[in-house]
Amino acid sequence: MTEIFRNMWRRKFRTLLTIFGIVIGIFAFTVMGSMALKLNKMIDGGKKYVTGQITVSPKGSSGYGTATGTLPIDTLNKISQIDGVDQVGALASLLVEEPDLDNASISMSEPPSIYGADNKSKFKNRNWETMTMKSGKMLDDKSADDEIVIGINIATDKKLSVGDTYKIRGRDFKVVGIIEKTMTGPDSYVFMSITPAREMLIESNPFMKSLYASGKLKIEDVNSMAGVTWKDGADSEKVSAAIKDQFGKDVTVMSPVKMGELIDKASATMNAIILGSALLALIVGLFSIVNTMVMSVSERTKEIGIKKAIGASPSSIAFEYTLEAGIIGLVGGAIGMGVGVLVANVINAKMADKGAEIFLIEPNFLIGVLIFSFVVGIIAGVIPAIRASKLNVVDAVREL
Amino acid sequence: MKNEQIVVKATGLQKTYKMSKHNIVTALRGVDIEVRKGDFSAIIGPSGCGKSTLMHILGLLDRPDEGAIIIDGVDMTKLKEKKAYKMRAKKIGFIFQGFNLIPTLTAFENVILAGKYGGMKTAARKKRAEELLDLLGLKERINHKPNELSGGQQQRVAIARALMNDPAIILADEPTGELDSKTSLEIMSILKKLNREENMTFLIVTHNMDVANDCKKIIRLKDGKNA
Numbered sequence: 001m002t003e004i005f006r007n008m009w010r011r012k013f014r015t016l017l018t019i020f021g022i023v024i025g026i027f028a029f030t031v032m033g034s035m036a037l038k039l040n041k042m043i044d045g046g047k048k049y050v051t052g053q054i055t056v057s058p059k060g061s062s063g064y065g066t067a068t069g070t071l072p073i074d075t076l077n078k079i080s081q082i083d084g085v086d087q088v089g090a091l092a093s094l095l096v097e098e099p100d101l102d103n104a105s106i107s108m109s110e111p112p113s114i115y116g117a118d119n120k121s122k123f124k125n126r127n128w129e130t131m132t133m134k135s136g137k138m139l140d141d142k143s144a145d146d147e148i149v150i151g152i153n154i155a156t157d158k159k160l161s162v163g164d165t166y167k168i169r170g171r172d173f174k175v176v177g178i179i180e181k182t183m184t185g186p187d188s189y190v191f192m193s194i195t196p197a198r199e200m201l202i203e204s205n206p207f208m209k210s211l212y213a214s215g216k217l218k219i220e221d222v223n224s225m226a227g228v229t230w231k232d233g234a235d236s237e238k239v240s241a242a243i244k245d246q247f248g249k250d251v252t253v254m255s256p257v258k259m260g261e262l263i264d265k266a267s268a269t270m271n272a273i274i275l276g277s278a279l280l281a282l283i284v285g286l287f288s289i290v291n292t293m294v295m296s297v298s299e300r301t302k303e304i305g306i307k308k309a310i311g312a313s314p315s316s317i318a319f320e321y322t323l324e325a326g327i328i329g330l331v332g333g334a335i336g337m338g339v340g341v342l343v344a345n346v347i348n349a350k351m352a353d354k355g356a357e358i359f360l361i362e363p364n365f366l367i368g369v370l371i372f373s374f375v376v377g378i379i380a381g382v383i384p385a386i387r388a389s390k391l392n393v394v395d396a397v398r399e400l
Numbered sequence: 401m402k403n404e405q406i407v408v409k410a411t412g413l414q415k416t417y418k419m420s421k422h423n424i425v426t427a428l429r430g431v432d433i434e435v436r437k438g439d440f441s442a443i444i445g446p447s448g449c450g451k452s453t454l455m456h457i458l459g460l461l462d463r464p465d466e467g468a469i470i471i472d473g474v475d476m477t478k479l480k481e482k483k484a485y486k487m488r489a490k491k492i493g494f495i496f497q498g499f500n501l502i503p504t505l506t507a508f509e510n511v512i513l514a515g516k517y518g519g520m521k522t523a524a525r526k527k528r529a530e531e532l533l534d535l536l537g538l539k540e541r542i543n544h545k546p547n548e549l550s551g552g553q554q555q556r557v558a559i560a561r562a563l564m565n566d567p568a569i570i571l572a573d574e575p576t577g578e579l580d581s582k583t584s585l586e587i588m589s590i591l592k593k594l595n596r597e598e599n600m601t602f603l604i605v606t607h608n609m610d611v612a613n614d615c616k617k618i619i620r621l622k623d624g625k626n627a
Binding site: 010303306309313 | 485514565
């Protein structure tokens with residue numbers, strides 16, 4: 001073992017350059033992988049949510065958050081009469097802050113959003129019935145209209161604790177609960193009663209505002225989307241189809257299965273990114289190690305000859321060189337991973353203020369990266385090692 | 401004679417090398433050689449007579465085209481390279497002209513390495529390596545790397561390495577070739593002492609007549625044959 005390190009150290013500059021090549025590859029792998037993990041985690045959370053209900057939104061809206069249309073309460077009531085439907089939960093959602101298009105930035109996380117739900121409704125997402133609270137309590141049917149529960153990112157960003165007042169769009173709200181970190185959507189959500197959310201939604205839209213002022217729009221019709229649950233034993237897809245049959249002209253129906261599939265496609269893209277960056281790291285690393293090891297073998301022809309002459313088995317020679325390559329891979333991998341984790345943490349710390357951590361650093365992933373870099377080294381070492389082990393002793397000894 | 405056990409017996413060794421399509425070199429044309437336990441023999445002959453080839457074949461580094469080799473009672477003629485390394489580790493000790501120590505290893509580690517290849521246990525090989533280096537007067541230099549040792553010291557490390565597995569025979573290829581005459585005498589006296597006191601068997605390839613005359617027996621080669 002010490003011999004391997006001494007051999008590596010013999011050609012310091014070359015070894016360092018090779019290691020540097022691996023460092024870059026593994027750095028990219030760590031950073032890309034952590035980013036993909038974070039995205040996957042968010043997607044998973046979203047998937048859990050959307051597959052736990054049938055999501056109904058007004059035609060012409062982009063789905064979540066940015067509603068341009070509304071779902072009249074009448075429609076929702078009719079939906080609740082459809083065979084197989086259990087509960088319908090209306091939701092009024094909008095962004096906490098009006099998006100500033102002049103300073104648009106690309107964010108990996110969802111922007112802070114308000115979710116106003118009817119606290120008296122019996123509607124519960126089938127997959128996500130309760131939230132784990134970090135402090136305080138969740139809103140319930142006794143909650144007042146000025147009480148809110150916030151996600152951990154908002155709490156951290158605005159330095160809010162239970163009992164504090166949080167001003168949203170000019171209104172004062174009292175924080176009654178903070179949700180434990182979920183690593184997904186709810187971390188940047190504000191949950192409140194539906195009435196203030198509806199009011200703010202109207203405020204934010206000049207068109208709705210004028211309709212409301214003229215009495216043509218009733219407040220209970222301001223619903224940006226609704227969740228529909230199905231009765232036990234009912235088929236979510238059949239229920240979705242029935243809603244679509246009757247209200248397809250007015251609403252977009254997203255069935256759990258369809259949404260699940262859409263999300264899986266997105267996950268597949270994420271995984272392709274991980275795999276792609278891994279492949280890149282593999283190729284860069286592989287070739288630089290192969291090159292270094294081939295050179296080492298030809299430089300050490302004489303030594304290999306001596307070792308064989310004094311009785312080294314071909315496999316022990318091959319093992320030595322494979323291990324050396326593996327260690328180069330591992331050292332480069334460890335450094336690259338370290339730098340990657342450092343960079344990810346620094347960026348996360350900067351972004352945490354905005355509640356938008358980009359990277360999810362998982363110990364299992366890091367261990368995987370280390371094993372991966374070692375394996376890359378081993379693979380790269382195999383061909384040079386076999387060449388070394390097959391070296392003709394007489395030819396090698398003649399060089400003596 | 402006290403020791404009559406045959407250590408190496410080779411008969412009718414032939415070897416040709418194909419250097420290129422039209423350049424075929426015949427190195428050995430039927431060499432017979434017999435080495436008995438406790439022999440201290442020199443192989444001499446002009447350059448190109450096949451000394452080195454014979455040495456490589458007897459050391460199982462190369463295979464003859466024709467002929468038979470028996471070492472320590474084991475027929476090595478048909479031995480495959482896959483198994484040859486074990487025989488090399490256990491039965492044969494090599495001493496080369498250029499010392500040929502592994503430059504990244506200390507004197508001690510170089511000697512230990514041979515024990516490892518010979519299948520000795522860790523504790524046993526450490527003990528034996530220490531004893532051998534002590535015997536060869538290198539106790540103080542045990543943790544030095546080859547480039548920190550003089551030529552004579554390096555060759556003594558190489559001798560210790562050759563002795564490590566208590567081989568049936570030690571093959572020495574020009575063991576004094578790179579040493580000054582004083583150091584050459586020193587190395588030769590060590591080899592003679594090992595032969596005399598430990599009954600070690602030596603076969604020394606040389607073109608140095610002083611070295612050859614120091615040996616008990618001289619085997620002459622000429623044009624790939626016994627002369």
